[in-house]
Amino acid sequence: MAKSAYxxxxxSLKKAIQKTDISDFEGFFAFQFTVTGDAAGTxxxxxxxxxxxxxxxxxxxxGATATFKADADTFTALVEGTLAPAKAVESGKLIVEGNxxxxxxxxxxxxxKKAAPKAAEKxxxxxxAKKExxxAKKAAPAAKSAKK
Numbered sequence: 001m002a003k004s005a006y007x008x009x010x011x012s013l014k015k016a017i018q019k020t021d022i023s024d025f026e027g028f029f030a031f032q033f034t035v036t037g038d039a040a041g042t043x044x045x046x047x048x049x050x051x052x053x054x055x056x057x058x059x060x061x062x063g064a065t066a067t068f069k070a071d072a073d074t075f076t077a078l079v080e081g082t083l084a085p086a087k088a089v090e091s092g093k094l095i096v097e098g099n100x101x102x103x104x105x106x107x108x109x110x111x112x113k114k115a116a117p118k119a120a121e122k123x124x125x126x127x128x129a130k131k132e133x134x135x136a137k138k139a140a141p142a143a144k145s146a147k148k
Contacts, residue, residue: 004039005038005072006035006040008039009039009041009072009075009076010035010041010043012076013056013075013076014056017045017054017056017079019110020053020054020109022047022053022054025047025109027048028049028065029045029046029047029065029102030046030065031065031066031067031068031102032044032060032061033045033067033075034067034068034070035070035071035072035075036070036071037072038072039071042059042060043056043057044057044060044061044064046061064098065099066098066099066100066103067097067098068095069095069097070094074088078094078107078110078111079107079110079111080111081112084104085103085104085107
């Protein structure tokens with residue numbers, strides 16, 4: 001049996017979320033992801049201090065810290081790092097209900113880290129070193145007027 005559009009999105013996002021480095025995470029979070037549109041469905045991601053990875057399950061989570069609602073393309077862009085969480089919220093592509101304090105943190109942690117472009121590195125290496133500017137000269141003290 002062929003996988004539904006939701007199953008494909010869920011599996012892709014689950015894989016990306018579970019690769020997340022959680023060594024800096026503390027406390028607890030449970031985020032529910034509601035996928036809208038043709039690939040509609042709901043799943044959650046949960047972490048508690050001491051967990052070795054983020055738990056991702058394919059069902060509703062009652063009592064979630066926050067719920068994220070977006071279509072499959074938006075969630076995919078967020079986890080791939082091609083769409084910033086703030087831009088997604090500002091544009092209305094991502095709706096956050098509940099405690100949105102960790103919204104950017106979770107998507108930034110999930111998104112792959114971008115390597116520095118090689119062209120920029122080569123250009124910087126080939127550029128001549130800049131001369132340091134001479135220190136600015138201090139202004140001469142104001143002349144004192146002579147008293148008569």
